[in-house]
Structures are given as structure tokens and as C-alpha cells.
Amino acid sequence: MASPREQLEKESLGQLADRMQEGPDSKPGQYYPAAAELERRRAAEAEQQAALAARSTAEYTKNTARYMLWSVWAIVATSGVSALFSALAYFWPRR
Numbered sequence: 001m002a003s004p005r006e007q008l009e010k011e012s013l014g015q016l017a018d019r020m021q022e023g024p025d026s027k028p029g030q031y032y033p034a035a036a037e038l039e040r041r042r043a044a045e046a047e048q049q050a051a052l053a054a055r056s057t058a059e060y061t062k063n064t065a066r067y068m069l070w071s072v073w074a075i076v077a078t079s080g081v082s083a084l085f086s087a088l089a090y091f092w093p094r095r
Helices: 004-009 013-021 028-091
Strands: none
Touching: 004 028, 013 028
């Protein structure tokens, strides 16, 4: 025989809500397992959302790091060009 939790796993959210709507006083053996199953499903859904948010954050961080790296390379390139022009101006002064 299946445990109450295993029996409740097969029920839809509507059926769980109906069990809980009856209240704990009407059938104590059905209300609390139904409440626990509802909380288990909520926790599983929240866990999935957290995993999706973590993946999204990691992707955003990766893209941001890439843009920062390219901006550093752009600064290095412009600094190199500026240093080259300064050196040329120093060694070949206008007459």
C-alpha cells in the first residue's frame, strides 16, 4: 500500500485545495498530509526558479565580464597609440 504522500503526489492542485478547504477538523488524517504535499510542490517549484535565476545571473555576469575585458583592451590600445604619438612628437620635433 502506498503512503499518504505517494497517494497525494498523484492528485492535482485542485484536489489538494479541496482537501485543505475542508479544514483540519473535518478529516485530520487528510488535511495535514495535503498541506505538506502542497508545500513540497511549492518548494520544488521555488527550487526550479532559483536554478533558472542562477543560470541567468551567471550568463549575465559572463557577458558583463566579456564587455569589461573588451573595454580594457580598448583602453590599452588607445594608450599605446597615444604613447606612440607622444614618442614620435618627442623624437621628431617640429622645426
